[in-house]
Amino acid sequence: xxxxxxxxxxxxxxxxxxxxxxxxxxxxAVKNISFSxxxxxxxxxxxxxxxxxxxxxxxxxxxxxxxxxxCKVLGYDTFGQERMIRTxxxxxxxxxxxxxxxxxxxxxxxxxxNLYKLPKGTRDNRIDELLKLVDLTDRADTRVETFSKGxxxxxxxxxxxxxxxxxxxMDEPTIGLxxxxxETLRKTIVxxxxxxxxxxxxxxxxxxxxxxxxxxxxIKEGEIITLDTPANIKKKLAKKxxxxxxxxxxxxxxxxKMQSMEELSGVSITEKDVMTLEDAYLQLVKGSNEK
Amino acid sequence: xNSTSVLLTSMSVQMKQTFARNMFKFTLFVGxxxxxxxxxxxxxxxxxxxxxxxxxxxxxxxNLWNCIAFSSAGDINRERYNNTLSIIFSAxxxxxxxxxxxxxxxxxxxxxxxxxxxFFATVFYRHPIIVTNWPLLIMSLLLAILAFIIMSIFIxxxxxxxxxxxxxxxxxxxxxxxxxxxxxxxxxxxQGVQFISWIFPPTWAxxxxxxxxxxxxxxxxxxxxxxxxxxxxxxxxxxxLYRIIFKQVxxxxxxxxx
Numbered sequence: 001x002x003x004x005x006x007x008x009x010x011x012x013x014x015x016x017x018x019x020x021x022x023x024x025x026x027x028x029a030v031k032n033i034s035f036s037x038x039x040x041x042x043x044x045x046x047x048x049x050x051x052x053x054x055x056x057x058x059x060x061x062x063x064x065x066x067x068x069x070x071c072k073v074l075g076y077d078t079f080g081q082e083r084m085i086r087t088x089x090x091x092x093x094x095x096x097x098x099x100x101x102x103x104x105x106x107x108x109x110x111x112x113x114n115l116y117k118l119p120k121g122t123r124d125n126r127i128d129e130l131l132k133l134v135d136l137t138d139r140a141d142t143r144v145e146t147f148s149k150g151x152x153x154x155x156x157x158x159x160x161x162x163x164x165x166x167x168x169x170m171d172e173p174t175i176g177l178x179x180x181x182x183e184t185l186r187k188t189i190v191x192x193x194x195x196x197x198x199x200x201x202x203x204x205x206x207x208x209x210x211x212x213x214x215x216x217x218x219i220k221e222g223e224i225i226t227l228d229t230p231a232n233i234k235k236k237l238a239k240k241x242x243x244x245x246x247x248x249x250x251x252x253x254x255x256x257k258m259q260s261m262e263e264l265s266g267v268s269i270t271e272k273d274v275m276t277l278e279d280a281y282l283q284l285v286k287g288s289n290e291k
Numbered sequence: 292x293n294s295t296s297v298l299l300t301s302m303s304v305q306m307k308q309t310f311a312r313n314m315f316k317f318t319l320f321v322g323x324x325x326x327x328x329x330x331x332x333x334x335x336x337x338x339x340x341x342x343x344x345x346x347x348x349x350x351x352x353x354n355l356w357n358c359i360a361f362s363s364a365g366d367i368n369r370e371r372y373n374n375t376l377s378i379i380f381s382a383x384x385x386x387x388x389x390x391x392x393x394x395x396x397x398x399x400x401x402x403x404x405x406x407x408x409x410f411f412a413t414v415f416y417r418h419p420i421i422v423t424n425w426p427l428l429i430m431s432l433l434l435a436i437l438a439f440i441i442m443s444i445f446i447x448x449x450x451x452x453x454x455x456x457x458x459x460x461x462x463x464x465x466x467x468x469x470x471x472x473x474x475x476x477x478x479x480x481x482q483g484v485q486f487i488s489w490i491f492p493p494t495w496a497x498x499x500x501x502x503x504x505x506x507x508x509x510x511x512x513x514x515x516x517x518x519x520x521x522x523x524x525x526x527x528x529x530x531x532l533y534r535i536i537f538k539q540v541x542x543x544x545x546x547x548x549x
Contacts, residue, residue, distance in 0.1 A: 107307070
């Protein structure tokens with residue numbers, strides 16, 4: 001049974017436009033999307049700003065009600081059966097918000113450990129473990145407001161893992177992080193996934209999606225335009241293939257020697273995709289714009 | 292056990308967060324002085340003769356209201372802007388307990404402002420403090436605090452549901468203090484406004500407090516019964532409101548600013 005099951009899911013927002021003469025407008029943020037995520041997968045939702053990624057995540061984490069369709073996590077409906085889900089999942093939003101900035105990292109984690117009903121006996125050990133995991137043991141008792149963006153984001157990750165969730169939802173977790181911080185975070189996601197946590201993440205970073213995700217759904221204007229493994233998405237759209245040639249032994253004058261096919265014995269040729277996921281993504285998004 | 296833990300940690304987090312805010316420190320420490328001086332000067336030029344009722348307790352209650360209701364409600368909006376409201380709402384712990392913990396945290400801090408008001412009033416105006424019925428005063432003060440907490444919960448629920456409530460809350464701070472009779476008796480207000488006063492539990496709690504510093508206990512039951520009835524009505528309304536907001540915030544998507 002899939003751990004996440006989304007079927008014909010839609011979400012509309014009603015907004016008011018105008019200052020003096022207000023006019024109601026309905027925004028269709030998510031339009032009839034369907035997908036499922038298996039246990040242990042890292043599943044990516046890719047899309048531009050306003051594509052509907054965050055709205056989808058909010059519905060999955062019981063924060064937002066769907067307008068229509070079904071949205072199930074761990075077999076329970078996210079609207080109406082929230083209690084069955086909430087202790088077993090957690091989520092991380094990108095950016096500097098989502099923490100009590102005047103409290104220390106440890107105090108934040110203690111508070112959320114209580115809200116996630118962690119037994120007192122295991123709570124302190126869990127907090128120490130997580131602080132070590134996100135490399136903040138030395139700054140554990142410092143106020144979050146003095147932290148850099150990367151450090152704040154690491155506290156968010158620790159908060160998201162406080163209840164050892166079966167499913168972790170991450171909305172642009174590396175947004176605003178420097179390359180080193182982003183790489184550390186990606187490593188953490190891999191480690192967490194290895195321990196059995198299913199991860200659903202949204203990102204703009206194609207390299208990140210390619211590296212981390214088993215499968216990817218690309219969302220555009222609230223609709224899924226493709227859903228497959230990163231390799232298959234690239235393969236479907238690739239028009240040419242490049243080869244890497246490795247030469248065993250003496251490689252002197254190889255350029256001249258390669259001109260004659262007889263000289264190629266002992267040379268191994270490895271096929272490599274020339275198209276990156278970013279190329280595939282841009283082609284898909286721009287392609288559907290042209291239509 | 293876990294409920295107590297959620298309640299206590301919410302209180303503690305609220306107190307730490309709130310106390311770190313300069314605006315709250317101003318409300319807590321400078322507010323009592325300013326309000327006491329204003330009420331003291333008003334008293335000097337009025338025909339009222341009960342200094343304790345109108346200056347000492349009046350300023351104390353006004354500050355208590357400022358800190359409990361106004362700050363508790365305002366904190367909901369702050370949590371919304373910091374994106375923590377959606378997180379605590381989506382946590383497994385009961386949101387009602389979290390909110391109650393926050394309001395209790397503010398109440399504990401607010402008591403400082405109450406005692407500071409009493410201190411300023413007695414030190415600056417050197418008026419003798421005459422209380423004819425201490426047990427009644429203590430009981431009615433506790434009931435007044437309870438009435439403020441009930442109203443704060445009600446307002447906090449409304450704020451959770453709607454982003455716009457903060458605007459109305461800012462407009463309500465002073466009118467509620469006047470309508471509930473913190474500063475002068477509600478009998479001085481037009482009859483139509485008095486009907487509104489009767490809806491709010493603090494109105495009856497304030498009248499009970501005044502009785503405890505006057506030489507009469509006439510009207511004890513006439514104020515105690517409406518206080519209980521209005522408090523129970525607000526508790527019922529808050530319970531019903533919570534059932535609505537629990538679903539509606541998810542339908543309307545008002546938990547964060549996105």
